[in-house]
Amino acid sequence: MESNNSTGSQPSRAKLRAAKRRAVLEAGARLFNDQGFEQTSLEEIAAAVSVTKRTLYYYVDSKEDILFGCHTLGLEFLGEIMDQSQDPSLPVTERIALLIRGYCAWVSTDLGATIAMVREHSLSHLRRTELRASKAEVDFQLRSLISQGIDEGVLRPCDPRLVTAAVFGALNWIPHWNRVEVPVPHGAIAEQYLQLVFEGMLPPSAR
Amino acid sequence: MESNNSTGSQPSRAKLRAAKRRAVLEAGARLFNDQGFEQTSLEEIAAAVSVTKRTLYYYVDSKEDILFGCHTLGLEFLGEIMDQSQDPSLPVTERIALLIRGYCAWVSTDLGATIAMVREHSLSHLRRTELRASKAEVDFQLRSLISQGIDEGVLRPCDPRLVTAAVFGALNWIPHWNRVEVPVPHGAIAEQYLQLVFEGMLPPSAR
DNA sequence: GAATGATGTAACCGGTGAGTGTAATTACGG
């Protein structure tokens, strides 16, 4: 009944369905990022995946569902990145670098950028809360790493909360200026940001 | 005809009118920042300044006019800040600090935050271009200061474009997390950001 | 106290877009 090739190459209907749903989410993400959530109609999303609006409702429940789907799917990927930076065998600074590089790459994707580009009020109260919790987790992780670095003496004493805000601000802003025909590669951005965050702009001689 | 007390304390009609228009703009800015531009109806703005929608039209031409008015008025204030940081008698680092502090304070106001919070697609093409030009000016100023600092040897070699993007990203993100009941004072944010940008997180010992 | 400025009342028009119901059609799996 539940079909055989659950791991096979022949995509079962369920798999195809999931893939199509994801295509919808990604098309939605791109359009939301480009034009904003409320400025994007379901017809546009439907056109982007070459189906009719009615068919969209075969894969999603509502427009909001698309946005929220973008977030959940996006956060899934971000979760993997966060896991990497949690390896306790790595030095704190390296873990911070890992997190920043990963987040930078992630926020450069359509799905990742959605969280930085689409305001929360487009979501219902419940989902907004849920989303905020996820964001807080990521925030907390960097903050913890910084605190730990300070404790270990490998980082200068500072306010981890504000520094975290600064770092994520810089990162979240990337899609706002780098969604152009020839974007700056996210690797280059990450390295430059890392240098800034760790060493600042002043030359070693100045202190 | 043109009335007397142009500088007097009795507000002439023109002055009152300007003040009320500004009240409209500021109410609009607050609502736009909180709920988004398209989610805000003219009725809400009208209610915020305790008039009817009809009266709004006495002071503005359209909804878009309100948004654009926020931007122009906001940019006016920002212009003053930018002027201060252009004093060539000051050392480059001091001018950068001035710019960051000023921008930080500015983006913490309703009018200033609008530029960081409201996406551009809410504006007509023409005005969007105009706004982008203004933003580019500010961007250019910081970038120039950084370039100059590198040339003078007071700053470490780096990509001024990316560093500028990082700094403004961090600054523009402030209203996204600090619009709460008890916000972090913008002065504290600025100092923390300045320290980060200039000296980084690594202690002097680490280099 | 007349003229003009300022504001309120109360509609109307036009457009838009989310979401639904239905029936018909095509593709595919067992």
Next chain:
DNA sequence: CCGTAATTACACTCACCGGTTACATCATTC
């Protein structure tokens, strides 16, 4: 080859909202 999943066509409801106008009224100023 039958049944079900997938999809279309399409019309239609429902609600909202922005822009605008016509008219009346209150307030200020000269």
